[in-house]
Amino acid sequence: MxxxxxxxxxxxxxxxxxxxxxxxxxxxxxxxxxxxxxxxxxxxxxxxxxxxxxxxxxxxxxxxxxxxxxxxxxxxxxxxxxxxxFTPPQHDYFAGISQQAEVDPTAQIDPSAKIAPQAYIGPNVKIGKNTVIYPGVVVLKNVQIGDDCVLYPHVSVREDCVIGNRVILHNGVVIGSDGFGFAPFNGAYHKIPQIGNVIIEDDVEIGANSTIDRATTGSTVIHRGCKIDNLVQIAHNVKVGDHTAIAAQTGIAGSVEIGKNVVIAGQVGIVGHIKIHDKVIVAAKSGISKDVPEGEIVFGSPALPMGKQKRIEASMRRLPELIKRVRDLEEELNALKEALKRKE
Structure with missing residues (x-):
């Protein structure tokens, strides 16, 4: 050009x-x-x-x-x-519905969609315009997939899940696996049926080998515009707000509510049943154990406001010096006590 x-x-x-x-x-x-x-x-x-x-x-x-x-x-x-x-045309490796794909006769697939060899499309699935399904993708019954989506090889979308428009799912993504729900009783864990689903709204992108669990009841929801990195685990009944970004190796426990425009860095762990409000930034390797107010920047495990955590970190680096000073003061104090005893 x-x-x-x-x-x-x-x-x-x-x-x-x-x-x-x-x-x-x-x-x-x-x-x-x-x-x-x-x-x-x-x-x-x-x-x-x-x-x-x-x-x-x-x-x-x-x-x-x-x-x-x-x-x-x-x-x-x-x-x-x-x-x-300067990007060349994408997804032009195949066209139409391959005869080597397994497509249930009840599936409704727009004529402009592409289904690659070795893909499986289950009963009552709906696939929209210009959506591309790569080899090895498994889409189980009653799933709805919107327009202009791309599902790369070995993506699995479990039954009853809903995917919006312009969604990109990278290799190995699993949508709608069972939530981690077990009831302990008489020394054993008993599986709680996970009868909900996952809803992924428009313009979401999910990185390779990330997993989003179906809700126990109701829906796990990833709202519009979210960007999720590789190797992220999102548990049952989590709600992630619009245009939130989550970096790799983050784990989010069940029933967490995450607001809009939140940034979560890599290797963050978040306990269940808390709320992270809009525009929060969570620094890498942080552990979130309680609600985080809107606009807060937090860091550490347990996570604290960034300014406070930095002061703690600075103090920790001085700890050997402070311990030596305390020991020196103790020795001086003991010497003074001994001197006073001798005067008495």
């Missing part, structure tokens, strides 16, 4: 030759001649002088910048658009 075409698409301000040929995008420290890169994080500005890229996207003017550039409001978002411009 020509640089001007890219600038027009980004609605950015072009500084440089509009007819410059751009062959694709690249990282600022790895780009080759012909590629376009971007600068959104100031720590990468050191690569400006050495980058081999032919053009760059920025959102703040850089004094003395000789490289052709496009000035935009948000360089990170703009580069996302560039990646899309």
């Amino acid at each position: 020509k640089l001007k075409e890219i600038a027009d698409t980004l609605k950015g301000e072009l500084h440089g030759p509009g007819d410059l040929e751009i062959t694709g995008p690249g990282k600022i420290d790895e780009a080759a001649p012909g590629q376009i890169t971007f600068l959104a994080n100031p720590k990468y500005q050191k690569y400006i002088a050495s980058t081999r890229a032919s053009a760059i996207v920025i959102d703040k003017p850089i004094e003395g910048l000789a490289l052709p550039y496009i000035l935009v409001a948000n360089a990170y978002v703009a580069f996302m658009q560039i990646l899309r411009l």
